[in-house]
Amino acid sequence: MKFNHEEEQNFSITRYESMLRSNDVKFFDSDEFESIIHHYLENGKIAKAKKAISLGLSQHPSSVNLKLLHVEVLVFEDRLDKADHLLAQLHALEPENEEIYIQKANILSKQNNHLKAIKLLTTALGYTDDPADVYSLIGMEYLFMDDFENAKVNFMRCLEADDEDYSALYNVIYCFDFLEQHEEAIEYLNLFLNKNPYCEVAWHQVGKQYFDLKEYEKALAAFDFAIISDEYFIGAYLEKGKVLEKLKRYNEAIENYRITLELDDPTSFALLRIGKCFEKLGNDDLAIQHYSKTVHEDPLLDKGWIAITDFYMRNSNYQKALYYINKAINIDGENVLYWKRYAKINNKLAFFEEAERGYRKALELGNYELETWLNRSDILRFLGESKAAIQSLHQAIEFYPENAEVRYRLAGLYYENQNFEKGEYHIRKALDLDYEYHIVLEELFEKVFNLTMVKNIILEYK
Template sequence: MREHPYSEDREEINELLVQYENLKTGRGHSFLEEEAFERIIDYFDERDDLPGALEAAETGLEYFPYSSQLLIKKADILLATRKYHEALEVLEHAELFDSQDINLFILKTDAYLALDQQEKAVQLLEDALQLFTGEERIDLLFELSDVYDDYEEFDKVFDCLKMILQEEPGNEEALYKICFWTDFTGRNEESIKLHLQIIDEQPFNELAWFNLAASYQGIKLYEKAIDAYQYAIVIDEKFDYAYRNMGDAYIRLRKYKEAIEALEKVLELTRPEEVIYEAIGHCYHRLGNFAQARIHYRKASHMNPEDSKLYYKIAATYISEQQWDNAVKNLDSAMRLQKSVPEYNLAMGQCKMEQEKYKEAIQYFSVVIRSKAKNVAGWEALIRCLFKAGFYEEVLEQCRAALKATDEKPLFYFYACAGYFSLGMPKEALLYLEHGMEKAPKLVKKILELMPAMLQNNQVVDLIARYKKGHKI
């Protein structure tokens, strides 16, 4: 075994370069073998000296005109210099001396693609697949999958990767790639069958278990996905992507405690990421642990202070606790980054309304309506705010506008009813109440929450009772 192989290799190439210079200039009686020319070409190519590499190839071919390897290397350099037609001519020449060299097919494919002749590239590779077996066939399938990817024939990309795995179930590159393409093409059922076959042959292949789990997740079989991720983790306890995806599956099942455990494991194994902190914050939020939710949202926010959504989520935890001042501060931060987001304005309007700053609240709700004219939540918030502020005439006006904008959502008949009652116009109020009860009797709860005094009116009670007989309220 050589102790200093790098040093010896450098000495050898330096000696070859001296002999090559002597050969070109006619000094001495140097003779270089075919393999020596190949090494010299590679030397220039690795240093991005393409003219030098091309000259070495042409010099070598003067001495070895029937060398398919030197012709292939020359074609490779011509491709790098965008001389595609010349490269194809050289490859045709090389094929006369060795038609079974896989590099012929790969370089021809590159030339056809550069000339925008996809059909020729595909046909060439498909024909070549019949000529090769083993690793060379696998290489061609990868090449063909890249061609299909370039030309957006994505199902055929999946097909190539599937063929690779059927021939070589443990091929890591194919296992990594097919996970993405399964999700992209939606071919989850096929992927499940394929990976179950792989696992039968290789039960300790963690990538196959991971891909199986991801495919189950793709068709919303979250319990099965979690089981498969668990197998992947047993085989490789540091498989952070398995923990990450498992956390997502638990969230989908609303198993937030289990999701937190999985996501915290991701933080142990990899560099912290904003998206993981945000997901953990979401879980705590759902569990009603608003303080922990805020801690994790803030960690995410520190990693990406330009993400307005995170300030909004922090504000949402304060809204849940009715801490309006703190909610407003965070909504201010969110809206400094993105002012016109309807959700932010809706939340700010709610806070201002709870603080009895009705005019400010109305301004925010108006922004929501201008952004989303058909959005029921925006109209409802505005009308409730006007009602609490005692602007009953405006309530009626906005109810009419809401009915028109939302294709007569029944909810606004009830709010109009409340507006008419508040203005001392019971006849009109009962008319709107009846319209609402005809269309959606369950929504009467909304108006009774807003104006419980209506139940002191016998006509209201009778009207509601009449509809109760035919509908469960």
């Protein structure tokens, strides 16, 4: 009875692991050892791979392929000098072995010497029977250097050698996208589809390009062709749903998202989008039901918690909004989007100390939006914390030195605290920046605005 390659590999691995358990050393030919080592490397079992390499070389000390696998592990472990030394020995034995050049290029790549790596990979092309893999490696080296044009060319060459290398196809499109060459990407994909008319991945990418160009009807047609090519292609249904949303065809979008739920386990993205569609259709019950399913499916997805919170905020149900944003913060207390909403909700509920805490936390997490600084300073002033409000606004000036709104607030606070010199300094700065915006002073600091000394300064700039 003959075994296929996969059955042979499984048999070798089973026999090998049985040998390890029994401590009874058996003979394996070098091909079997290669198969066993590849299995362990592909599954991330480095220690087991190293053990198999050691045993393999003890039985086949002259095997170049096993030594190359040893090099691969050495490179993975960043033992580059030892790997380089071993490669030099192997090169003397087999100067036309392309894998030696590939591994040497890998070492150079790790050392950020990408041009030399490309030179060696180009040499490897002269010896290899599988140019597709080498072109792909050259493409990656150009990507490391942010040379997207040359990267694109080499991934294209990879596809010419192997039109089923979809990772290369994705990389080609990645280069087009980075270069913002959407029209050129469509032209290339259409040429590719002329040779491979039922390539669902290519149709999917065409659709995404049209989506980026806002040509939604063409995008829809492309995703339909992707689905015709592979009716189980979940990505095409998801993208089609996004296009239908843009076209305001929400019921059809829901239908496509639901197909993905039938084809595979529910995804939080699909559940969230269904919820958004139901909300657009005015079906609040089904919207909130799907938002709840979203966070149940993936509690770490901030978009789910934000969707529920924003839903209740839009409906002015701030108590429920606060309940859900508190749940979100309990799961991820470092999410700045949560703290911004926490602050706004507490502000609406007149829980000002909690609102200030939310804005302060947002700033600590790096949310330096002007609105955050202004809202926090207004609340601090309301709470009687004028010094803290002034300090916060001075921090805001570091990020927004030319913003009049910050300066008017500082002027108002200094005048309220009887520091007329600093008050005058900041009101003049503010008036220089934007005279018309002195309305801020009138609205927020009415008593200050009505001071004769302030009115006289404003009149100077009229």
